[in-house]
Amino acid sequence: MRAQPPAPSPASNRAAAPVRQAGIAPPGEPLHLGRRALTFLIVVPLALASSIAFAVGLRAAMVIVGAGAANANALALFAVPLAWGILASVVLMRERRSAQLATLSLYALAIVVGLVPGT
Numbered sequence: 001m002r003a004q005p006p007a008p009s010p011a012s013n014r015a016a017a018p019v020r021q022a023g024i025a026p027p028g029e030p031l032h033l034g035r036r037a038l039t040f041l042i043v044v045p046l047a048l049a050s051s052i053a054f055a056v057g058l059r060a061a062m063v064i065v066g067a068g069a070a071n072a073n074a075l076a077l078f079a080v081p082l083a084w085g086i087l088a089s090v091v092l093m094r095e096r097r098s099a100q101l102a103t104l105s106l107y108a109l110a111i112v113v114g115l116v117p118g119t
Contacts, residue, residue, distance in 0.1 A: 042100055043088050050108040051084035057110030064113070083107070 059076035063069065087107055094100045 038097075039092075042097075042104070043091055046104055047087045047091055048080075048084055050104045051080050051087055053108040053111035053114075054083045054087075055079040056114040057112065060114035061110075 055076040058079050059072045062072035062075055067075075087104070091100045091103055094103060
């Protein structure tokens, strides 16, 4: 016994959905390129600098606590990309520039521990 092919579905009388282009501003809308460039500059180089400052502070804290220099260095090297990703996500979630810069500044305060003499 052979199976019957499925019956064709009846033609729909609905109109086709409109074609939309995601991520493209409607004609005449400003692109806000300056604001977008500033966001990029805040999230990429400034967040990286804050992450490095955090890692330096973390390394210094580990040395103060008594960890070996090699272990403290390895922890700092692991901390930079992790901290950078987390910080970039947090900064992008902030709505105001002042809140973004305050987050970066607070994160970078960990370098104060690294400025302690003897670390």
